[in-house]
Amino acid sequence: MSEAQSIIEKRREQMFPVLAPQEIDRLRRFGDLKSFNTGDALAEIGKVSAGLAIILDGKVDVTQHDTSGHRVRIVTHGPGSFLGELAQLSGRPSLVDARAHDEVEALIIGPQKLRALLIAEAELGERIMRALILRRVGLLETGGGGPVIVGPADNSDVLRLENFLGRNGHPHLRLDPTTDAEARVLIERFHVNGDTLPIVLCPGGQLLQNPSEVALARCIGLVGPIDATRVYDVAVVGAGPAGMAAAVYAASEGLSVLVLDCRSFGGQAGASSRIENYLGFPTGITGMALMARAYNQAQKFGAEFAIPAQVVGLESSNNPDQRGFILTMKDGERVTARSVVLAGGVRYRHLDVANVDEFEGSGVHYWASPVEGRLCSKQEVVLVGAGNSAGQAVVYLASRAAKVWLLARGGDISASMSQYLVDRIRGLANVEVQTQAEVTRLEGRDGVLDAIHWRTATGEDVRREIHHLFLFIGADPETDWLSGSGVCLDPKGFVLTGAAAGDGSSLLETSVAGVFAIGDIRAGSIKRVAAGVGEGAQVVAALHAYLASVNHARPAIG
Secondary structure, three states: OHHHHHHHHHOHHHHOOOOOHHHHHHHHHHOEEEEEOOOOEEEOEOOEOOOEEEEEEOOEEEEEEOOOOOEEEEEEEOOOOEEOOHHHHHOOEEOOEEEEOOOEEEEEEOHHHHHHHHHHOHHHHHHHHHHHHHHHHHHHHHOOOOOEEEOOOOOHHHHHHHHHHHHOOOOOEEEOOOOOHHHHHHHHHOOOOHHHOOEEEOOOOOEEEOOOHHHHHHHOOOOOOOOOOOEEOEEEEOOOHHHHHHHHHHHHOOOOEEEEOOOOOOHHHHOOOOEOOOOOOOOOEOHHHHHHHHHHHHHHOOOEEEOOOOEEEEEEOOOOOOOOEEEEEOOOOEEEEOOEEEOOOEEEOOOOOOOHHHHEOOOEEOOOOHHHHHHOOOOEEEEEOOOHHHHHHHHHHHOOOOEEEEEEOOOOHHHOOOHHHHHHHHOOOOEEEEEOOEEEEEEEEOOEEEEEEEEOOOOOEEEEOOOOEEEOOOEEEOOHHHOOOOOOEOOOOOEOOHHHHOOOOOOOEOOOOOEEEOHHHEOOOOOOHHHHHHHHHHHHHHHHHHHHHHHHHOOOOO
16 A cells, blocks of 8 residues: 555645535535435445435545455545545545544535536536546555456466456456466465466455456446437547537537447547647657546547447447437447447558457567556567557557567668657667568467567568567458448558548538548548547537537427
8 A cells, every 4th residue: 555655644734634514514515415424334345326425514534445355444534535546526436435533524415416516616626626636546556445366477368457447447467376376366266277367356245257358347337228218419439539529519509418438438549658749748658547537538528438338330229210320239239319420440450460450468569557557567579660659559558578579571670660669779788680581480379478470671581589579550440330321442451531421511520410420530631649539529519510510400290
């Protein structure tokens, strides 16, 4: 807990502010009074709580369990303090336990009223929102309240699950049975065969054996059933920069919004180790930090999220009284929306080497997050690519690895990479750039990468015993699922919009009225974070115009 305590000590006043009586009086209209007896639970790990609790009288102890199962106190709230973190904003299961230390009276503010509070009471809302975010940061540092993953650090499924939880901003712990006594205790307690690792222990006590991302998300309450009876104003498919911007602006202007993504919020930008050319961040910001801010902002305005939820089909609704669209999920669930924004981005392109799929997740990686940085610490790594994402990854990995080999298939990396990244890479002593180079073969067995072969510009064949290969070689559009929807694509699979799609009314509308495309998935778009955010904001005006025309055309009922 030392790291979490240092965070608390550094920012205690912001994490645990005490509201004045007159401030509490301004918030009473948003909540309901409730009394608790000594020992009563105000929040329980793994269960959805009633909402944010402002303590009016008495004290509340907030605790979590450490890896040995012992209860550790985080803080004791007294009068004027409030209990909650980001889970209370989204209506998801609590990540901490909270029990009344004595007789307690509290003002309980549910998620919907909490969002209304944050908007209506701007100054107080800012203080509360900051505290909720900082408390989540503290839990992320300790893994408090999240699932426990038990398995070897270099196991591909352990990495898969860690990345999934990390990129969704959810606390978790990883225990390695080769080094952690607590991991061995769990294996013995649940009679798990070491060959079947990883296992995941959910906060509610459920044990999962090498679960899928969807199964894990449902177990920890990250995603729940979709309301099939609800009709949203707009469904946004994809939670990258473009999709998140559309969600923020649409929700802030009163539209009901559901955002769907098959993996996590943030898209490719969320995997960037540092973004330095985004307006307003002169010292740079990690992609995860930028996208987490957008995610919290969208929730503040009332946007709903279903992540992970993979969309596999799009069709027009047959309901004559409600023009709109039906989105079908991989698990059979259906979403109805009056309009759709396609912001699904692209999928990482694979290397044209025969056995590359054998090492994906353990030795072959498509992003460079702290998980991979820890895994390849003080080792040599190879990175293939020459774009900005590749450059950002090289700079990050150079701070962790002993050496980074940057292989570019073209001539000069400055032709495709921002100059500030090129200059920084040239100044790194442990980075060697080889242009006109190509990976030709991978050696290894049982999913463990042992060596990498590549051919240089002079034709020389190089073999080095390197266990980690990072691929940043471009991406292809995620549009296969649009087959049969009527949405027109260009020869490369990108979505046509505006005049190219035969529609002159909106630059961002596709060949199907009411379906729009923004960001990397759109043909002719500029593949930049800022450009995606701009299109996400721009599409909201087109959504309003379309929805207004639909409302005007619909005959009055009765």
